Amino acid sequence: MKTTLKTYTAGEVCKGFVYNELEGKGLYGLSGRLTIQPEYQRNYIYADGKKDVAVVQSALHQYPLGVFYFNKTDDDRLEVLDGQQRITSLGRFITGKLAIIDDGGIPQYFTSLSPELQACILSTPLLVYECEGTEDEIRRWFETVNIAGEPLNPQELLNAVYSGEFVTLAKQEFSNSQNANVQKWSHFIKGAANRQDFLERALQWVSRGDVEGYMSRHRHDTNINELRTYFNSVIDWIDAVFIDIEREMRGREWGRLYETYHHTPYNPQEVREQVQQLYGDPYVKDRKGIFEYVLGGCKDQRLLDIRIFDEATKRSVYKLQTEKAIAHGESNCPLCALGHSANRTKIWKPSEMDADHVAAWSKGGATDIKNCQMLCRTHNQAKGNR
Numbered sequence: 001m002k003t004t005l006k007t008y009t010a011g012e013v014c015k016g017f018v019y020n021e022l023e024g025k026g027l028y029g030l031s032g033r034l035t036i037q038p039e040y041q042r043n044y045i046y047a048d049g050k051k052d053v054a055v056v057q058s059a060l061h062q063y064p065l066g067v068f069y070f071n072k073t074d075d076d077r078l079e080v081l082d083g084q085q086r087i088t089s090l091g092r093f094i095t096g097k098l099a100i101i102d103d104g105g106i107p108q109y110f111t112s113l114s115p116e117l118q119a120c121i122l123s124t125p126l127l128v129y130e131c132e133g134t135e136d137e138i139r140r141w142f143e144t145v146n147i148a149g150e151p152l153n154p155q156e157l158l159n160a161v162y163s164g165e166f167v168t169l170a171k172q173e174f175s176n177s178q179n180a181n182v183q184k185w186s187h188f189i190k191g192a193a194n195r196q197d198f199l200e201r202a203l204q205w206v207s208r209g210d211v212e213g214y215m216s217r218h219r220h221d222t223n224i225n226e227l228r229t230y231f232n233s234v235i236d237w238i239d240a241v242f243i244d245i246e247r248e249m250r251g252r253e254w255g256r257l258y259e260t261y262h263h264t265p266y267n268p269q270e271v272r273e274q275v276q277q278l279y280g281d282p283y284v285k286d287r288k289g290i291f292e293y294v295l296g297g298c299k300d301q302r303l304l305d306i307r308i309f310d311e312a313t314k315r316s317v318y319k320l321q322t323e324k325a326i327a328h329g330e331s332n333c334p335l336c337a338l339g340h341s342a343n344r345t346k347i348w349k350p351s352e353m354d355a356d357h358v359a360a361w362s363k364g365g366a367t368d369i370k371n372c373q374m375l376c377r378t379h380n381q382a383k384g385n386r
């Protein structure tokens, strides 16, 4: 990769600055030669009244704004590789779209600054590396440079590397917070549209986890039909099986669950009752596991992390059991006492025993002292059922 270090002023870079209020992105600078937000770039996420203002304040105080990277394209235009957010903040300020608050608490627009301060902002030097290189080189650069402020997340990196019509269409569908479906998707998927979380999930689902391979194979596609169809199939399936929306549904591995269970027939009414019962069960510690537990036919209790006996209960059961065992000359593990081995009369130490549900939780056994017995490690593990 060939890089040339150049210095522009903020005034030059922001000349002809165009800001798209609707999409929240800066479009052009350098009198039209610079594309501030190439399609593959993330959305402008500095517009929170803090980071964008901090950029302007830094310029006002002549603090360094860090290094910028531009990519020189074949037609001798420039695209911002890194620095889009800083440039957009400066551009918005210079064009009167953003105010800073002065020491007296009064909002200050660019035009209300003294001519000296205006000149100071416009002459702020921006240190720019202009890069020319192959896709691979640009990509390696993306992966190694540690970007100040808000680092690109892995999906943003992939969008940059595999930019093209496919990514553009996919972003229109999955990265647009104005999309009316986002709210529905948020029931099942964690994250924010503009940070590419929905796009990432959609790609993970359709690719069974090989997002990069999928993006590389489909890079030159002119539609996203498969991606969209698969994503909607997963969402529709969750919707059909689970009647109620629960908070813990958010962020589950729905792609994997869909792959594993979508050929299994379910009675949604029955599923609903099972889920509700587990939600009401005080021994279920991990509600996130309820959905997979029910989908799997209520078998794998490890998914629910069933509450176990507390230390005080275990100690008092141990004491009772052991006193009785000594009096009868048998083991304090009731199962050892039934056997014929040398352990028949062995008195185990507390550290050698574990608490066990006499009646299993899955069969309605409670986690209270009446349903607790201490077993030696071996017998407890053999019984397996907490």
Ligand SMILES: [Zn+2]
Pocket: 333, 334, 335, 336, 337, 375, 376, 377, 378, 379
């Ligand atoms: Zn035993």
